[in-house]
Amino acid sequence: MGKVWELDFYSRPILDENKKKQWEVLICETQTDSQGSLEDGFRYAKFCPPSTVNSIWLREAIETAIEKAGEAPSKIRFFRRQMNNMIVKACEDAGLVATPSRRTYTLNNWLDERFQDFYPSQEGYNETAAAANASVAYPPLNAIALPDAVRGDKSDKWAFVSLEASAFADMSEWDIKFGEGFPLELANIPRDAKIPGFIIFSQRALPLAGWMSGLELVSLKFQPKPLPILSLETGLSDSWILASLTDKSSVVEAQGFDNTKNNAQGVHFLAIQSSPDVEVFSGFWLLKDDH
Template identity: 60%
Template sequence: MGTTIWELDFYSRPIFDENKKKLWEVLICETPLDMTRSPESLFKFSKFTNNKSVNSIWLREALEEAIAKAAYAPDRIRFFRRAMNNMILKACEEADIPAIPSRRTYALNQWIAHRMDRFYPTQAGYDEESAKATSIKYPPLNAVPLPDAVRGDRTDKWAFVSLEAEAFTEMTDWEIGFSEVFPLEMIGITPEMKIPWLIIFSPRATPLAAWMSGLELAFLQFEKGQFPRLRLETGSSDSWILADIKDDKTLAEANGFENAKEKVNNIHFLAIQSSPDSEAFAGFWLLKEDL
Protein backbone atom coordinates (compact mmCIF):
# COMPACT_ATOMS: atom_id res chain seq x y z
CA MET A 1 0.00 0.00 0.00
CA GLY A 2 1.26 3.49 -0.88
CA THR A 3 0.80 6.67 1.13
CA THR A 4 -2.59 6.86 2.84
CA ILE A 5 -4.18 9.97 4.28
CA TRP A 6 -7.36 10.27 6.32
CA GLU A 7 -9.56 13.31 6.84
CA LEU A 8 -11.17 13.76 10.27
CA ASP A 9 -13.87 15.91 11.80
CA PHE A 10 -15.10 15.81 15.40
CA TYR A 11 -17.88 18.21 16.26
CA SER A 12 -21.47 18.61 17.42
CA ARG A 13 -24.24 17.79 14.97
CA PRO A 14 -27.77 19.25 14.66
CA ILE A 15 -29.22 16.30 16.58
CA PHE A 16 -30.31 16.48 20.24
CA ASP A 17 -30.42 13.59 22.69
CA GLU A 18 -33.06 12.91 25.35
CA ASN A 19 -31.35 15.42 27.64
CA LYS A 20 -31.69 18.18 25.05
CA LYS A 21 -27.93 18.17 24.46
CA LYS A 22 -26.34 18.01 21.03
CA LEU A 23 -24.83 14.75 19.91
CA TRP A 24 -21.21 14.82 18.80
CA GLU A 25 -19.85 12.77 15.95
CA VAL A 26 -16.48 11.79 14.60
CA LEU A 27 -16.27 11.40 10.85
CA ILE A 28 -13.20 9.84 9.22
CA CYS A 29 -12.74 9.26 5.53
CA GLU A 30 -9.86 8.40 3.25
CA THR A 31 -8.29 11.03 1.02
CA PRO A 32 -8.49 9.87 -2.62
CA LEU A 33 -5.03 10.28 -4.13
CA ASP A 34 -5.86 8.95 -7.58
CA MET A 35 -8.01 10.66 -10.21
CA THR A 36 -9.37 7.27 -11.31
CA ARG A 37 -10.34 6.19 -7.79
CA SER A 38 -14.04 5.53 -7.28
CA PRO A 39 -15.42 7.73 -4.47
CA GLU A 40 -17.52 4.76 -3.33
CA SER A 41 -14.38 2.76 -2.60
CA LEU A 42 -13.03 5.22 -0.02
CA PHE A 43 -12.81 4.08 3.59
CA LYS A 44 -15.32 5.81 5.87
CA PHE A 45 -16.02 5.65 9.58
CA SER A 46 -18.55 7.48 11.75
CA LYS A 47 -19.51 7.29 15.43
CA PHE A 48 -21.75 9.39 17.67
CA THR A 49 -21.24 10.24 21.33
CA ASN A 50 -22.85 12.49 23.93
CA ASN A 51 -21.42 15.80 25.04
CA LYS A 52 -20.00 14.25 28.24
CA SER A 53 -17.52 12.19 26.19
CA VAL A 54 -16.07 15.07 24.21
CA ASN A 55 -12.38 14.66 24.98
CA SER A 56 -9.17 13.42 23.42
CA ILE A 57 -9.44 10.03 25.12
CA TRP A 58 -12.79 9.21 23.49
CA LEU A 59 -11.52 10.53 20.16
CA ARG A 60 -8.34 8.42 20.34
CA GLU A 61 -10.41 5.32 21.11
CA ALA A 62 -12.69 6.07 18.15
CA LEU A 63 -9.64 6.54 15.95
CA GLU A 64 -8.24 3.20 17.09
CA GLU A 65 -11.61 1.62 16.31
CA ALA A 66 -11.46 3.08 12.80
CA ILE A 67 -7.94 1.72 12.33
CA ALA A 68 -9.11 -1.73 13.41
CA LYS A 69 -12.00 -1.55 10.95
CA ALA A 70 -9.75 -0.43 8.09
CA ALA A 71 -7.04 -2.95 9.05
CA TYR A 72 -4.38 -0.29 8.54
CA ALA A 73 -3.29 3.03 10.05
CA PRO A 74 -2.97 6.12 7.83
CA ASP A 75 0.35 7.88 7.34
CA ARG A 76 -1.22 11.13 8.46
CA ILE A 77 -4.55 12.78 9.21
CA ARG A 78 -5.93 16.06 7.92
CA PHE A 79 -8.50 18.17 9.77
CA PHE A 80 -9.99 21.56 9.00
CA ARG A 81 -11.83 22.60 12.16
CA ARG A 82 -9.69 25.16 14.00
CA ALA A 83 -11.85 25.11 17.15
CA MET A 84 -10.95 21.44 17.69
CA ASN A 85 -7.25 21.87 16.97
CA ASN A 86 -5.83 20.94 20.39
CA MET A 87 -8.13 17.98 21.00
CA ILE A 88 -7.57 16.45 17.57
CA LEU A 89 -3.80 16.95 17.72
CA LYS A 90 -3.62 15.33 21.16
CA ALA A 91 -5.78 12.33 20.19
CA CYS A 92 -3.77 11.72 17.03
CA GLU A 93 -0.48 12.09 18.89
CA GLU A 94 -1.63 9.50 21.43
CA ALA A 95 -2.55 7.21 18.54
CA ASP A 96 0.93 7.83 17.09
CA ILE A 97 -0.39 9.36 13.86
CA PRO A 98 0.75 12.80 12.60
CA ALA A 99 -2.14 15.27 12.24
CA ILE A 100 -2.10 18.33 10.00
CA PRO A 101 -4.48 21.33 9.96
CA SER A 102 -5.64 21.57 6.36
CA ARG A 103 -8.35 22.88 4.11
CA ARG A 104 -7.54 20.09 1.68
CA THR A 105 -10.34 17.96 3.13
CA TYR A 106 -12.42 17.83 -0.03
CA ALA A 107 -13.78 14.29 0.41
CA LEU A 108 -14.72 14.99 4.02
CA ASN A 109 -16.44 18.26 3.09
CA GLN A 110 -18.50 16.46 0.45
CA TRP A 111 -19.48 13.79 2.95
CA ILE A 112 -20.48 16.31 5.63
CA ALA A 113 -22.60 18.22 3.10
CA HIS A 114 -24.33 14.98 2.08
CA ARG A 115 -25.05 14.05 5.70
CA MET A 116 -26.37 17.54 6.44
CA ASP A 117 -28.73 17.26 3.48
CA ARG A 118 -29.70 13.59 3.48
CA PHE A 119 -28.79 11.84 6.75
CA TYR A 120 -29.15 14.11 9.78
CA PRO A 121 -32.71 15.26 8.86
CA THR A 122 -33.84 11.61 9.07
CA GLN A 123 -32.57 11.15 12.64
CA ALA A 124 -34.63 11.45 15.82
CA GLY A 125 -33.80 14.69 17.60
CA TYR A 126 -32.85 16.57 14.43
CA ASP A 127 -33.18 20.35 14.74
CA GLU A 128 -33.40 22.35 11.52
CA GLU A 129 -32.55 25.69 13.11
CA SER A 130 -29.43 24.20 14.65
CA ALA A 131 -28.43 22.84 11.26
CA LYS A 132 -28.57 26.32 9.75
CA ALA A 133 -26.06 27.56 12.32
CA THR A 134 -23.44 24.88 11.66
CA SER A 135 -21.85 26.37 8.55
CA ILE A 136 -18.24 27.43 9.04
CA LYS A 137 -17.31 30.97 8.05
CA TYR A 138 -13.76 32.04 8.81
CA PRO A 139 -12.73 35.69 8.35
CA PRO A 140 -10.54 36.50 5.33
CA LEU A 141 -6.85 35.94 5.93
CA ASN A 142 -4.09 38.48 5.43
CA ALA A 143 -1.92 37.23 2.59
CA VAL A 144 1.86 37.46 2.96
CA PRO A 145 4.59 37.46 0.28
CA LEU A 146 6.12 34.17 -0.80
CA PRO A 147 9.45 33.29 0.87
CA ASP A 148 12.47 34.83 -0.85
CA ALA A 149 13.75 31.42 -1.91
CA VAL A 150 10.72 30.78 -4.13
CA ARG A 151 9.58 34.28 -4.98
CA GLY A 152 9.28 34.90 -8.70
CA ASP A 153 11.44 37.24 -10.74
CA ARG A 154 11.24 38.69 -14.23
CA THR A 155 12.09 35.36 -15.82
CA ASP A 156 8.92 33.78 -14.39
CA LYS A 157 5.77 33.78 -16.50
CA TRP A 158 2.32 32.43 -15.91
CA ALA A 159 -0.83 31.77 -17.90
CA PHE A 160 -4.51 31.05 -17.36
CA VAL A 161 -5.74 28.15 -19.49
CA SER A 162 -8.54 25.58 -19.49
CA LEU A 163 -8.97 21.99 -20.60
CA GLU A 164 -11.90 19.58 -20.81
CA ALA A 165 -12.10 17.17 -17.87
CA GLU A 166 -12.01 14.25 -20.31
CA ALA A 167 -8.36 15.05 -21.13
CA PHE A 168 -7.26 14.09 -17.64
CA THR A 169 -7.98 10.42 -18.29
CA GLU A 170 -4.52 10.43 -19.89
CA MET A 171 -2.86 11.97 -16.85
CA THR A 172 -1.19 8.70 -15.84
CA ASP A 173 0.99 9.05 -18.95
CA TRP A 174 2.18 12.56 -18.08
CA GLU A 175 5.60 13.21 -16.58
CA ILE A 176 4.89 14.88 -13.23
CA GLY A 177 7.18 15.58 -10.29
CA PHE A 178 5.15 16.69 -7.26
CA SER A 179 1.39 16.33 -7.39
CA GLU A 180 -1.88 15.49 -5.68
CA VAL A 181 -5.23 14.98 -7.39
CA PHE A 182 -8.61 13.42 -6.64
CA PRO A 183 -11.50 11.95 -8.68
CA LEU A 184 -13.36 14.62 -10.61
CA GLU A 185 -16.58 12.60 -10.35
CA MET A 186 -16.44 13.11 -6.57
CA ILE A 187 -17.32 16.76 -7.22
CA GLY A 188 -19.85 16.03 -9.97
CA ILE A 189 -17.59 16.99 -12.89
CA THR A 190 -18.57 15.53 -16.26
CA PRO A 191 -16.13 14.87 -19.17
CA GLU A 192 -17.15 17.88 -21.26
CA MET A 193 -16.71 20.46 -18.49
CA LYS A 194 -13.72 22.79 -18.88
CA ILE A 195 -11.39 22.97 -15.88
CA PRO A 196 -9.46 26.26 -15.42
CA TRP A 197 -5.71 26.18 -14.74
CA LEU A 198 -2.99 28.48 -13.62
CA ILE A 199 0.37 27.44 -15.05
CA ILE A 200 3.55 28.97 -13.66
CA PHE A 201 6.59 28.85 -15.94
CA SER A 202 9.81 29.25 -13.99
CA PRO A 203 13.50 28.30 -14.32
CA ARG A 204 13.14 27.40 -10.62
CA ALA A 205 10.23 25.06 -11.35
CA THR A 206 11.52 22.12 -9.33
CA PRO A 207 12.39 23.97 -6.08
CA LEU A 208 9.14 25.93 -6.33
CA ALA A 209 7.14 22.71 -6.77
CA ALA A 210 9.06 21.06 -3.94
CA TRP A 211 8.26 23.95 -1.61
CA MET A 212 4.57 23.86 -2.53
CA SER A 213 4.43 20.10 -2.04
CA GLY A 214 5.35 20.64 1.60
CA LEU A 215 2.24 22.77 2.11
CA GLU A 216 -1.36 21.70 2.42
CA LEU A 217 -2.49 23.35 -0.83
CA ALA A 218 -6.14 24.39 -0.59
CA PHE A 219 -7.08 26.70 -3.46
CA LEU A 220 -6.25 29.69 -5.62
CA GLN A 221 -8.31 32.85 -5.28
CA PHE A 222 -8.31 36.10 -7.22
CA GLU A 223 -8.58 38.99 -4.77
CA LYS A 224 -10.22 42.00 -6.36
CA GLY A 225 -10.05 45.55 -5.09
CA GLN A 226 -7.60 48.44 -5.19
CA PHE A 227 -4.62 46.09 -5.29
CA PRO A 228 -5.78 43.00 -7.21
CA ARG A 229 -3.70 39.88 -6.71
CA LEU A 230 -3.77 36.13 -6.93
CA ARG A 231 -3.64 34.32 -3.59
CA LEU A 232 -2.59 30.79 -2.76
CA GLU A 233 -4.43 29.44 0.29
CA THR A 234 -2.70 26.68 2.25
CA GLY A 235 -2.99 24.83 5.56
CA SER A 236 -5.89 25.86 7.77
CA SER A 237 -5.12 29.57 7.86
CA ASP A 238 -2.16 30.49 5.65
CA SER A 239 -2.45 32.77 2.64
CA TRP A 240 0.31 33.71 0.19
CA ILE A 241 0.54 36.43 -2.45
CA LEU A 242 1.26 34.42 -5.55
CA ALA A 243 1.18 37.35 -7.97
CA ASP A 244 0.12 40.99 -8.13
CA ILE A 245 -2.16 41.83 -11.06
CA LYS A 246 -0.95 45.07 -12.65
CA ASP A 247 -2.23 45.20 -16.25
CA ASP A 248 -5.70 45.15 -17.79
CA LYS A 249 -5.09 42.02 -19.89
CA THR A 250 -4.06 39.91 -16.90
CA LEU A 251 -6.87 41.43 -14.84
CA ALA A 252 -9.39 40.24 -17.42
CA GLU A 253 -7.80 36.78 -17.48
CA ALA A 254 -7.90 36.55 -13.68
CA ASN A 255 -11.58 37.49 -13.67
CA GLY A 256 -12.17 34.87 -16.34
CA PHE A 257 -10.38 32.31 -14.19
CA GLU A 258 -12.68 33.02 -11.24
CA ASN A 259 -15.77 32.84 -13.46
CA ALA A 260 -14.61 29.53 -14.92
CA LYS A 261 -14.10 28.14 -11.40
CA GLU A 262 -17.69 28.95 -10.47
CA LYS A 263 -19.02 26.93 -13.42
CA VAL A 264 -17.25 23.73 -12.28
CA ASN A 265 -17.90 23.71 -8.52
CA ASN A 266 -14.75 25.78 -7.89
CA ILE A 267 -12.44 23.06 -9.20
CA HIS A 268 -9.14 24.26 -10.68
CA PHE A 269 -5.53 23.23 -11.27
CA LEU A 270 -2.20 24.70 -10.31
CA ALA A 271 0.66 23.54 -12.52
CA ILE A 272 4.36 24.39 -12.61
CA GLN A 273 6.65 23.94 -15.62
CA SER A 274 10.17 25.05 -16.41
CA SER A 275 9.04 26.67 -19.69
CA PRO A 276 6.08 26.71 -22.12
CA ASP A 277 8.05 24.28 -24.32
CA SER A 278 8.41 21.67 -21.58
CA GLU A 279 6.30 18.51 -21.80
CA ALA A 280 6.87 17.68 -18.11
CA PHE A 281 5.31 19.18 -14.99
CA ALA A 282 7.43 19.95 -11.95
CA GLY A 283 4.22 20.31 -9.98
CA PHE A 284 0.56 19.53 -10.66
CA TRP A 285 -2.28 19.87 -8.13
CA LEU A 286 -6.03 19.66 -8.38
CA LEU A 287 -7.64 22.17 -6.02
CA LYS A 288 -11.11 23.12 -4.85
CA GLU A 289 -12.32 26.27 -3.15
CA ASP A 290 -15.05 25.50 -0.63
CA LEU A 291 -17.29 28.48 -0.04
Protein backbone atom coordinates in the same frame (compact mmCIF):
# COMPACT_ATOMS: atom_id res chain seq x y z
CA MET B 1 4.06 7.07 2.14
CA GLY B 2 0.78 5.84 3.63
CA LYS B 3 -2.68 7.07 2.83
CA VAL B 4 -4.00 10.39 4.10
CA TRP B 5 -7.17 10.52 6.18
CA GLU B 6 -9.58 13.37 6.85
CA LEU B 7 -11.32 13.71 10.21
CA ASP B 8 -14.17 15.68 11.72
CA PHE B 9 -15.23 15.52 15.36
CA TYR B 10 -18.10 17.80 16.22
CA SER B 11 -21.69 18.04 17.43
CA ARG B 12 -24.47 16.98 15.09
CA PRO B 13 -28.08 18.19 14.76
CA ILE B 14 -29.37 15.15 16.63
CA LEU B 15 -30.58 15.58 20.22
CA ASP B 16 -30.46 12.83 22.85
CA GLU B 17 -33.11 12.20 25.50
CA ASN B 18 -31.68 15.10 27.55
CA LYS B 19 -31.92 17.50 24.60
CA LYS B 20 -28.13 17.54 24.25
CA LYS B 21 -26.47 17.37 20.85
CA GLN B 22 -24.93 14.07 19.90
CA TRP B 23 -21.31 14.25 18.78
CA GLU B 24 -19.83 12.24 15.96
CA VAL B 25 -16.44 11.38 14.53
CA LEU B 26 -16.15 10.98 10.78
CA ILE B 27 -12.96 9.59 9.26
CA CYS B 28 -12.43 9.05 5.55
CA GLU B 29 -9.57 8.40 3.20
CA THR B 30 -8.45 11.30 1.00
CA GLN B 31 -9.31 10.46 -2.60
CA THR B 32 -6.53 11.54 -4.98
CA ASP B 33 -7.63 9.99 -8.30
CA SER B 34 -9.36 12.59 -10.48
CA GLN B 35 -11.48 9.86 -12.03
CA GLY B 36 -11.94 7.83 -8.85
CA SER B 37 -15.19 6.94 -7.12
CA LEU B 38 -16.08 8.52 -3.79
CA GLU B 39 -17.22 5.12 -2.56
CA ASP B 40 -13.79 3.51 -3.05
CA GLY B 41 -11.97 4.91 -0.03
CA PHE B 42 -12.14 3.92 3.63
CA ARG B 43 -14.88 5.49 5.77
CA TYR B 44 -15.62 5.26 9.48
CA ALA B 45 -18.38 6.97 11.50
CA LYS B 46 -19.27 6.70 15.18
CA PHE B 47 -21.53 8.73 17.45
CA CYS B 48 -20.19 10.00 20.76
CA PRO B 49 -22.40 10.80 23.79
CA PRO B 50 -22.00 14.46 24.82
CA SER B 51 -20.83 13.36 28.28
CA THR B 52 -17.72 11.64 26.86
CA VAL B 53 -16.44 14.26 24.41
CA ASN B 54 -12.69 14.28 25.05
CA SER B 55 -9.37 13.35 23.45
CA ILE B 56 -9.37 9.90 25.10
CA TRP B 57 -12.64 8.87 23.43
CA LEU B 58 -11.43 10.32 20.13
CA ARG B 59 -8.08 8.48 20.35
CA GLU B 60 -9.90 5.21 20.95
CA ALA B 61 -12.16 5.89 17.95
CA ILE B 62 -9.12 6.60 15.76
CA GLU B 63 -7.45 3.39 16.93
CA THR B 64 -10.63 1.45 16.12
CA ALA B 65 -10.66 3.01 12.65
CA ILE B 66 -7.03 1.98 12.11
CA GLU B 67 -7.91 -1.57 13.15
CA LYS B 68 -10.83 -1.67 10.72
CA ALA B 69 -8.77 -0.17 7.88
CA GLY B 70 -5.88 -2.56 8.49
CA GLU B 71 -3.31 0.23 8.31
CA ALA B 72 -2.52 3.61 9.85
CA PRO B 73 -2.57 6.78 7.73
CA SER B 74 0.55 8.87 7.12
CA LYS B 75 -1.33 11.91 8.47
CA ILE B 76 -4.80 13.12 9.34
CA ARG B 77 -6.25 16.35 7.96
CA PHE B 78 -8.89 18.30 9.88
CA PHE B 79 -10.57 21.64 9.20
CA ARG B 80 -12.23 22.72 12.47
CA ARG B 81 -9.99 25.26 14.14
CA GLN B 82 -12.05 25.20 17.34
CA MET B 83 -11.29 21.47 17.74
CA ASN B 84 -7.55 21.86 17.16
CA ASN B 85 -6.28 20.98 20.66
CA MET B 86 -8.46 17.92 21.13
CA ILE B 87 -7.82 16.50 17.65
CA VAL B 88 -4.09 17.11 17.77
CA LYS B 89 -3.76 15.49 21.20
CA ALA B 90 -5.87 12.47 20.23
CA CYS B 91 -3.83 11.95 17.07
CA GLU B 92 -0.51 12.39 18.85
CA ASP B 93 -1.55 9.91 21.54
CA ALA B 94 -2.38 7.48 18.73
CA GLY B 95 1.05 8.08 17.19
CA LEU B 96 -0.28 10.07 14.24
CA VAL B 97 0.37 13.47 12.69
CA ALA B 98 -2.60 15.87 12.67
CA THR B 99 -2.58 18.60 10.01
CA PRO B 100 -4.96 21.59 9.97
CA SER B 101 -6.19 21.93 6.40
CA ARG B 102 -8.99 23.16 4.20
CA ARG B 103 -8.04 20.47 1.69
CA THR B 104 -10.67 18.12 3.11
CA TYR B 105 -12.66 17.82 -0.10
CA THR B 106 -13.68 14.20 0.41
CA LEU B 107 -14.82 14.85 3.97
CA ASN B 108 -16.72 18.01 3.01
CA ASN B 109 -18.62 16.06 0.38
CA TRP B 110 -19.46 13.33 2.88
CA LEU B 111 -20.67 15.89 5.43
CA ASP B 112 -22.88 17.52 2.81
CA GLU B 113 -24.41 14.11 2.05
CA ARG B 114 -25.06 13.38 5.71
CA PHE B 115 -26.65 16.77 6.40
CA GLN B 116 -28.89 16.34 3.39
CA ASP B 117 -29.82 12.67 3.58
CA PHE B 118 -28.69 10.96 6.80
CA TYR B 119 -29.17 13.26 9.80
CA PRO B 120 -32.74 14.34 8.89
CA SER B 121 -33.80 10.67 8.99
CA GLN B 122 -32.43 10.10 12.51
CA GLU B 123 -34.50 10.17 15.68
CA GLY B 124 -33.91 13.42 17.55
CA TYR B 125 -33.02 15.42 14.43
CA ASN B 126 -33.22 19.17 15.06
CA GLU B 127 -33.45 21.43 12.02
CA THR B 128 -32.45 24.56 13.94
CA ALA B 129 -29.24 22.89 15.12
CA ALA B 130 -28.50 21.80 11.55
CA ALA B 131 -28.69 25.38 10.30
CA ALA B 132 -26.18 26.49 12.95
CA ASN B 133 -23.48 23.98 11.95
CA ALA B 134 -20.09 25.62 11.49
CA SER B 135 -18.76 26.24 7.99
CA VAL B 136 -15.40 25.03 6.71
CA ALA B 137 -14.37 28.50 5.60
CA TYR B 138 -12.35 30.97 7.65
CA PRO B 139 -11.56 34.55 6.70
CA PRO B 140 -8.14 34.44 4.97
CA LEU B 141 -5.21 36.48 6.22
CA ASN B 142 -3.78 39.20 4.02
CA ALA B 143 -1.71 37.64 1.26
CA ILE B 144 2.05 37.82 1.80
CA ALA B 145 4.99 37.39 -0.56
CA LEU B 146 6.45 33.97 -1.27
CA PRO B 147 9.67 33.17 0.62
CA ASP B 148 12.88 34.38 -1.05
CA ALA B 149 14.05 30.79 -1.55
CA VAL B 150 11.24 30.05 -3.99
CA ARG B 151 10.44 33.48 -5.35
CA GLY B 152 10.85 33.66 -9.10
CA ASP B 153 12.96 36.02 -11.20
CA LYS B 154 12.38 38.04 -14.36
CA SER B 155 12.74 34.96 -16.54
CA ASP B 156 9.67 33.35 -14.98
CA LYS B 157 6.45 33.30 -16.98
CA TRP B 158 2.90 32.36 -16.18
CA ALA B 159 -0.36 31.84 -18.01
CA PHE B 160 -4.05 31.33 -17.39
CA VAL B 161 -5.25 28.23 -19.25
CA SER B 162 -8.09 25.72 -19.26
CA LEU B 163 -8.60 22.01 -19.90
CA GLU B 164 -11.71 19.98 -20.53
CA ALA B 165 -12.68 17.80 -17.57
CA SER B 166 -12.27 14.72 -19.76
CA ALA B 167 -8.52 15.48 -20.03
CA PHE B 168 -8.09 14.51 -16.37
CA ALA B 169 -9.02 10.91 -17.09
CA ASP B 170 -5.31 10.23 -17.65
CA MET B 171 -3.98 12.37 -14.80
CA SER B 172 -2.71 9.33 -12.88
CA GLU B 173 -0.42 8.59 -15.84
CA TRP B 174 1.04 12.10 -16.15
CA ASP B 175 4.66 12.67 -15.12
CA ILE B 176 4.11 14.75 -11.97
CA LYS B 177 6.86 15.18 -9.37
CA PHE B 178 4.72 16.82 -6.68
CA GLY B 179 0.95 17.15 -6.65
CA GLU B 180 -2.46 15.80 -5.75
CA GLY B 181 -5.85 15.37 -7.37
CA PHE B 182 -9.34 14.44 -6.25
CA PRO B 183 -12.41 12.88 -7.91
CA LEU B 184 -14.19 15.38 -10.14
CA GLU B 185 -17.29 13.55 -8.96
CA LEU B 186 -16.99 15.71 -5.84
CA ALA B 187 -18.33 18.65 -7.81
CA ASN B 188 -20.51 16.83 -10.37
CA ILE B 189 -18.33 18.08 -13.22
CA PRO B 190 -19.49 17.00 -16.72
CA ARG B 191 -16.79 15.68 -19.06
CA ASP B 192 -17.04 18.64 -21.43
CA ALA B 193 -16.79 21.28 -18.69
CA LYS B 194 -13.86 23.69 -18.84
CA ILE B 195 -11.55 23.49 -15.84
CA PRO B 196 -9.48 26.69 -15.50
CA GLY B 197 -5.89 26.67 -14.38
CA PHE B 198 -2.77 28.70 -13.76
CA ILE B 199 0.64 27.52 -14.99
CA ILE B 200 3.97 28.84 -13.75
CA PHE B 201 7.06 28.38 -15.96
CA SER B 202 10.22 28.74 -13.92
CA GLN B 203 13.82 27.53 -13.95
CA ARG B 204 13.24 26.95 -10.24
CA ALA B 205 10.17 24.85 -10.90
CA LEU B 206 11.23 21.83 -8.85
CA PRO B 207 12.21 23.76 -5.68
CA LEU B 208 9.00 25.79 -5.95
CA ALA B 209 6.86 22.66 -6.37
CA GLY B 210 8.71 20.92 -3.54
CA TRP B 211 8.08 23.86 -1.19
CA MET B 212 4.40 23.98 -2.15
CA SER B 213 4.06 20.24 -1.52
CA GLY B 214 4.75 20.95 2.15
CA LEU B 215 1.69 23.20 2.34
CA GLU B 216 -1.96 22.26 2.38
CA LEU B 217 -2.97 23.79 -0.96
CA VAL B 218 -6.62 24.81 -1.14
CA SER B 219 -7.39 27.25 -3.92
CA LEU B 220 -6.35 30.17 -6.11
CA LYS B 221 -8.25 33.42 -5.69
CA PHE B 222 -8.35 36.54 -7.82
CA GLN B 223 -8.29 39.59 -5.56
CA PRO B 224 -8.97 42.81 -7.52
CA LYS B 225 -8.36 45.21 -4.61
CA PRO B 226 -6.42 47.06 -3.32
CA LEU B 227 -3.93 45.91 -5.99
CA PRO B 228 -4.92 43.08 -8.36
CA ILE B 229 -3.25 39.78 -7.42
CA LEU B 230 -3.73 36.05 -7.74
CA SER B 231 -3.34 34.51 -4.30
CA LEU B 232 -2.65 30.94 -3.24
CA GLU B 233 -4.73 29.89 -0.24
CA THR B 234 -3.19 27.24 2.03
CA GLY B 235 -3.67 25.70 5.47
CA LEU B 236 -6.65 27.05 7.40
CA SER B 237 -6.26 30.74 6.56
CA ASP B 238 -2.81 31.39 5.03
CA SER B 239 -2.56 33.32 1.79
CA TRP B 240 0.41 33.93 -0.56
CA ILE B 241 0.87 36.33 -3.47
CA LEU B 242 1.35 34.02 -6.43
CA ALA B 243 1.21 36.72 -9.14
CA SER B 244 0.86 40.48 -9.21
CA LEU B 245 -1.44 41.50 -12.05
CA THR B 246 0.22 44.68 -13.25
CA ASP B 247 -1.63 45.40 -16.52
CA LYS B 248 -5.21 45.46 -17.78
CA SER B 249 -4.85 42.35 -19.94
CA SER B 250 -3.73 40.20 -17.00
CA VAL B 251 -6.62 41.50 -14.91
CA VAL B 252 -9.06 40.60 -17.70
CA GLU B 253 -7.52 37.11 -17.90
CA ALA B 254 -7.85 36.70 -14.13
CA GLN B 255 -11.50 37.73 -14.28
CA GLY B 256 -12.05 35.15 -17.02
CA PHE B 257 -10.32 32.53 -14.85
CA ASP B 258 -12.62 33.44 -11.97
CA ASN B 259 -15.75 33.20 -14.12
CA THR B 260 -14.73 29.82 -15.55
CA LYS B 261 -13.93 28.58 -12.05
CA ASN B 262 -17.41 29.56 -10.84
CA ASN B 263 -18.96 27.67 -13.76
CA ALA B 264 -16.86 24.62 -12.81
CA GLN B 265 -18.25 24.51 -9.25
CA GLY B 266 -15.03 26.08 -7.93
CA VAL B 267 -12.73 23.41 -9.40
CA HIS B 268 -9.44 24.59 -10.92
CA PHE B 269 -5.75 23.66 -11.00
CA LEU B 270 -2.23 24.92 -10.40
CA ALA B 271 0.64 23.61 -12.52
CA ILE B 272 4.39 24.26 -12.40
CA GLN B 273 6.79 23.47 -15.24
CA SER B 274 10.37 24.40 -16.07
CA SER B 275 9.28 25.52 -19.57
CA PRO B 276 6.33 25.22 -21.99
CA ASP B 277 8.33 22.72 -24.05
CA VAL B 278 8.56 19.95 -21.45
CA GLU B 279 5.90 17.33 -20.73
CA VAL B 280 6.93 16.85 -17.11
CA PHE B 281 5.06 18.71 -14.38
CA SER B 282 7.24 19.71 -11.43
CA GLY B 283 3.96 20.32 -9.65
CA PHE B 284 0.28 19.79 -10.44
CA TRP B 285 -2.61 20.18 -8.02
CA LEU B 286 -6.34 19.98 -8.56
CA LEU B 287 -7.92 22.61 -6.31
CA LYS B 288 -11.41 23.59 -5.21
CA ASP B 289 -12.78 26.70 -3.53
CA ASP B 290 -13.56 26.01 0.14
CA HIS B 291 -17.11 26.48 1.40
